[in-house]
Amino acid sequence: MDASGVALSVGMAAAAGLVGCFAVMRRMTLASDALSHVALPGIGIALALRVHPGLGALAALLAGAALIWGIERRTGISTETVVGVVFSLALAVGAMLATGEELVDALLGAPGTLGGWEVGLGLLGALAVTVFVLVERHRLVLSIVSADIARTSGVRVERLELAFLLAFALTVALGLRYLGVLLMGSLVIIPAATAKNVARDLGQMFAVAVAVATTSTLGGELLAARLHRPTGPLIIAVTAAAFFGSLLLRRR
Amino acid sequence: MVNALEVERLSVRLGAAEVLAELDFTVAAGSALAIIGPNGSGKTVLLRALIGALPHRGAVRWAPGTRIGYVPQKLDIERDLPVTGRDFLRARASVAGAAPADAARALDLVGLPAQSAGRRIGALSGGQFQRLLLACALVGRPSVLLFDEPTSGVDEPGEERLYEMIHRVQAAEALTLLLVSHELSVVYRYAENVLCLGREHRCLGPAREILTPETIARVYGEAPRYHHHDGR
Numbered sequence: 001m002d003a004s005g006v007a008l009s010v011g012m013a014a015a016a017g018l019v020g021c022f023a024v025m026r027r028m029t030l031a032s033d034a035l036s037h038v039a040l041p042g043i044g045i046a047l048a049l050r051v052h053p054g055l056g057a058l059a060a061l062l063a064g065a066a067l068i069w070g071i072e073r074r075t076g077i078s079t080e081t082v083v084g085v086v087f088s089l090a091l092a093v094g095a096m097l098a099t100g101e102e103l104v105d106a107l108l109g110a111p112g113t114l115g116g117w118e119v120g121l122g123l124l125g126a127l128a129v130t131v132f133v134l135v136e137r138h139r140l141v142l143s144i145v146s147a148d149i150a151r152t153s154g155v156r157v158e159r160l161e162l163a164f165l166l167a168f169a170l171t172v173a174l175g176l177r178y179l180g181v182l183l184m185g186s187l188v189i190i191p192a193a194t195a196k197n198v199a200r201d202l203g204q205m206f207a208v209a210v211a212v213a214t215t216s217t218l219g220g221e222l223l224a225a226r227l228h229r230p231t232g233p234l235i236i237a238v239t240a241a242a243f244f245g246s247l248l249l250r251r252r
Numbered sequence: 253m254v255n256a257l258e259v260e261r262l263s264v265r266l267g268a269a270e271v272l273a274e275l276d277f278t279v280a281a282g283s284a285l286a287i288i289g290p291n292g293s294g295k296t297v298l299l300r301a302l303i304g305a306l307p308h309r310g311a312v313r314w315a316p317g318t319r320i321g322y323v324p325q326k327l328d329i330e331r332d333l334p335v336t337g338r339d340f341l342r343a344r345a346s347v348a349g350a351a352p353a354d355a356a357r358a359l360d361l362v363g364l365p366a367q368s369a370g371r372r373i374g375a376l377s378g379g380q381f382q383r384l385l386l387a388c389a390l391v392g393r394p395s396v397l398l399f400d401e402p403t404s405g406v407d408e409p410g411e412e413r414l415y416e417m418i419h420r421v422q423a424a425e426a427l428t429l430l431l432v433s434h435e436l437s438v439v440y441r442y443a444e445n446v447l448c449l450g451r452e453h454r455c456l457g458p459a460r461e462i463l464t465p466e467t468i469a470r471v472y473g474e475a476p477r478y479h480h481h482d483g484r
Binding site for chain 1: 303304305318321322324327329330332333334335336338339340342343344346347350370372373385388389392398406
């Protein structure tokens with residue numbers, strides 16, 4: 001793995017750890033997993049049109065995030081149910097569009113070789129997500145504790161929610177190469193869930209989530225290269241081990 | 253007297269039900285208005301419409317430059333959310349554009365020890381959590397405080413102290429107060445005016461005129477917990 005590859009995986013994992021903190025605190029664990037599945041039809045369509053699959057995935061993810069936002073704004077509909085149905089359908093459609101090796105790579109991740117512009121854009125995306133979360137963390141915290149307190153403090157809650165979901169979608173798009181559509185949602189959720197078990201405050205939660213996400217990603221990649229296995233499952237195996245370890249240290 | 257708030261023909265619909273219809277009232281700056289009524293009469297809905305969290309018809313006009321501190325009724329907080337009281341106050345200070353020292357001042361005003369503010373908000377007792385919410389509302393020097401049942405989840409002596417504190421803070425900071433409460437004795441003691449939202453009967457006026465056994469029976473449909481306190 002070359003230096004730019006390492007930089008990109010660290011950047012992607014750091015973004016995933018940070019976004020994950022707020023995804024876990026917003027209790028959107030299941031929705032985020034389902035959201036990552038929506039990338040598959042995007043990849044399938046991009047391959048059919050001979051466009052870069054990453055662009056197809058990104059477009060589908062951003063559309064999926066906007067859809068979740070639209071559903072959450074309407075009362076009286078069970079978000080989890082709709083998200084589950086719509087995004088499972090996306091997975092089914094995507095599986096019909098892509099076949100064979102393409103499908104396995106899209107589902108489980110295959111880093112392959114990166115072009116210079118891919119690394120550049122990827123780093124830019126990871127930086128954008130990281131800056132967004134750090135700059136908006138106070139607004140995000142207030143709106144998680146109470147949307148009404150946030151509102152009376154001057155936060156435009158609905159707009160912030162949309163921005164967060166788009167940042168989430170961008171993060172998933174960044175990690176698809178490594179983890180695939182089946183597992184990328186887990187790299188967002190598991191490090192943050194691990195951090196939640198051991199952190200005393202918000203600063204610690206950010207630090208632990210980023211540390212777990214980056215070390216599992218790098219560790220998983222090294223193991224994958226050595227064992228000749230797909231990277232995604234190994235990254236998730238490492239991060240899940242960290243999660244189970246954190247249960248032993250869990251604060252009550 | 254200058255009005256902090258003017259409400260004109262305010263109506264709120266939730267689904268098919270019209271929860272509030274054609275409500276008119278004003279709140280003078282620096283005064284305290286209590287909102288009373290039985291469960292389901294729309295007290296929380298009214299507060300949430302006033303802060304723009306619910307779509308409504310009619311006009312809600314806050315005085316120019318109004319800064320609102322809001323204490324919601326119940327918060328569904330996970331016990332293990334890794335957000336401490338200090339994280340929460342820092343967030344409010346940053347968003348409200350207040351100096352970080354303002355959070356320390358607010359903690360002081362509500363009498364919450366720094367040690368409690370360093371704990372996770374889900375691990376605080378009911379009374380401590382209410383104090384933290386009040387401190388949060390006071391960060392950024394609001395001109396208006398909105399309270400929705402500020403003592404839910406607090407035991408009776410704690411409740412008494414909390415109201416004393418709210419009253420003290422209101423007087424010290426010359427705040428306008430809008431207070432939803434079931435505790436009519438508290439309302440009687442601390443609010444100049446009372447707005448009652450009965451299902452059949454609505455009324456607005458000075459506490460001493462409104463809080464008569466007859467009016468209360470009409471608003472609640474039966475006699476609620478109510479006893480006059482003398483002095484104290």
